[in-house]
Structure formats: structure tokens, C-alpha cells
Amino acid sequence: MTLPEWSEAAAAGFANRHSLRPPLSPELLVGVIERHHRVCLDPTLIEDGRLDLDGDGWRVSVNPRRPRSRQTFTLAHEIAHLLLATHGVTQDDEELWCNDFAAELLMPRSLVERICRPYFEDIGQLRHLSHAAGVSMSAALIRVRNLCEWRSGLLTFEFLKQERRWIISGITAFPSNLKNRIFTSDSCGEVLQRSSTLRIARLPMTIGARPVSVRVQLSGDGSRRFALVSPSEISKVAAQPNSNYGRPIAPG
Numbered sequence: 001m002t003l004p005e006w007s008e009a010a011a012a013g014f015a016n017r018h019s020l021r022p023p024l025s026p027e028l029l030v031g032v033i034e035r036h037h038r039v040c041l042d043p044t045l046i047e048d049g050r051l052d053l054d055g056d057g058w059r060v061s062v063n064p065r066r067p068r069s070r071q072t073f074t075l076a077h078e079i080a081h082l083l084l085a086t087h088g089v090t091q092d093d094e095e096l097w098c099n100d101f102a103a104e105l106l107m108p109r110s111l112v113e114r115i116c117r118p119y120f121e122d123i124g125q126l127r128h129l130s131h132a133a134g135v136s137m138s139a140a141l142i143r144v145r146n147l148c149e150w151r152s153g154l155l156t157f158e159f160l161k162q163e164r165r166w167i168i169s170g171i172t173a174f175p176s177n178l179k180n181r182i183f184t185s186d187s188c189g190e191v192l193q194r195s196s197t198l199r200i201a202r203l204p205m206t207i208g209a210r211p212v213s214v215r216v217q218l219s220g221d222g223s224r225r226f227a228l229v230s231p232s233e234i235s236k237v238a239a240q241p242n243s244n245y246g247r248p249i250a251p252g
Contacts, residue, residue: 023134
């Protein structure tokens with residue numbers, strides 16, 4: 001059995017034993033853990049969560065200041081660590097295994113394949129999965145890339161009210177060398193501001209010192225926007241020469 005198959009089987013078994021069905025919430029997972037162990041909400045944690053020995057049992061600590069979807073994934077991840085620890089199992093790729101377990105518990109394969117079509121990369125499907133599973137758009141995209149052969153990347157934008165400008169708060173499935181090379185412009189913010197009426201748009205951005213127009217699928221509301229970027233557009237962006245000039249937007 002491969003590593004993903006093992007984590008998938010373990011997550012399915014855990015969900016069946018505890019009658020868990022998506023969407024899962026932090027409160028629900030806390031209740032499951034507290035049947036046999038302790039949960040501590042610790043806003044001073046530097047990390048999202050951790051597992052520690054606590055007398056004869058275990059204590060799962062979670063930072064409650066993180067977004068709810070992040071807390072949910074963290075709790076699912078720590079449950080995986082807890083299962084390994086209580087059964088005395090050691091795993092070379094433990095962090096990877098725990099991530100796979102959390103993804104399967106929150107977004108079972110059957111749910112993902114019912115909502116998202118292979119090779120048909122649509123931000124509406126991604127948003128549907130995010131809501132149905134109670135996870136972030138970033139987590140949903142990573143899961144769909146693994147199961148449905150999607151290759152797109154995702155940019156997450158947030159609006160800073162005090163500064164009255166849009167920033168990138170997350171970059172998912174882009175080449176790592178692009179994270180510090182993406183820059184914004186006022187015209188990019190204008191497009192994002194109108195995105196409630198747009199589905200397909202071209203975002204004017206700057207890679208290094210070079211202006212580029214990136215074709216994206218847009219979604220979002222309130223102070224957050226999501227841009228699904230196709231592989232061909234990512235390749236176009238990646239081909240731009242490097243430069244240290246410009247006004248950076250905060251990388252995720």
C-alpha cells in the first residue's frame with residue numbers, strides 16, 4: 001500500500017468510526033479529540049498546532065487566532081499525529097502522511113470527484129469544494145491538483161482598508177522563485193474591485209520591472225479575491241526576467 005493509499009484508508013476508517021461527514025468544524029474535531037485526550041487553545045503558539053505528552057495521555061494545542069478553516073485543517077493534521085503516537089507507529093514521512101490524512105478526512109475523494117472535473121479547471125468548482133468541505137481555497141486547490149490532474153495556481157488577494165489597497169496574501173502552486181518577484185499596480189486593484197461583476201479578467205501586474213497582463217478566473221466577495229491562473233499564464237509569468245525594481249505585494 002502506498003503512502004497516500006494508507007493515509008486515505010486511515011482517514012476513511014477514522015471518519016466512519018466517529019460518524020464524520022464534511023463539512024467538519026474546529027468544534028466538532030475538538031469534541032472528538034476530547035473523548036480521550038485534551039485540547040488547549042493557545043493564542044501564543046508560534047505554529048498552527050502541536051501535539052505533546054500530557055501525563056498519561058496527549059494534549060493537542062491549537063492557535064485560535066488562525067482562520068477557522070486553518071484551525072480545522074490543523075486539528076485534522078494533529079489527529080493524524082495522535083493516531084500514530086497512540087499506536088506506536090513511526091513514519092519516515094510523518095508530516096506528509098499527516099497532511100494527506102487531513103486532506104482526505106476533510107475532503108474525501110468521493111466529494112472531490114463529485115464536484116471537480118478532471119482537467120476542467122474552473123474557479124466555480126473550486127469555490128464549491130471549498131464551501132462544501134469547509135476548507136480554504138488554497139487547501140482545496142492542492143487537493144484537486146492531487147486527485148483531478150489540475151495544474152493551475154492560485155493567487156489570494158486581500159484589501160487593506162487603512163491603506164486602501166489590495167495585496168497578495170497567498171500564492172499557491174506557483175514556482176517558488178516567483179513569490180518575491182510579483183508586484184502590483186493601482187490598475188490591478190481597480191480590476192479586483194470590480195471582480196464581483198467579472199469572471200474572466202486580465203490582471204495588470206508587474207514581474208520584476210516588466211508589466212504583464214495575466215489572464216485569470218476571478219472569484220470572491222467582501223475584502224477577499226481569488227484568481228485561478230492557468231499553467232500557460234504561469235509559464236508566461238515565470239519567463240519574465242528577474243529584477244529588484246517595483247513595489248512588491250506581500251507574498252503568502
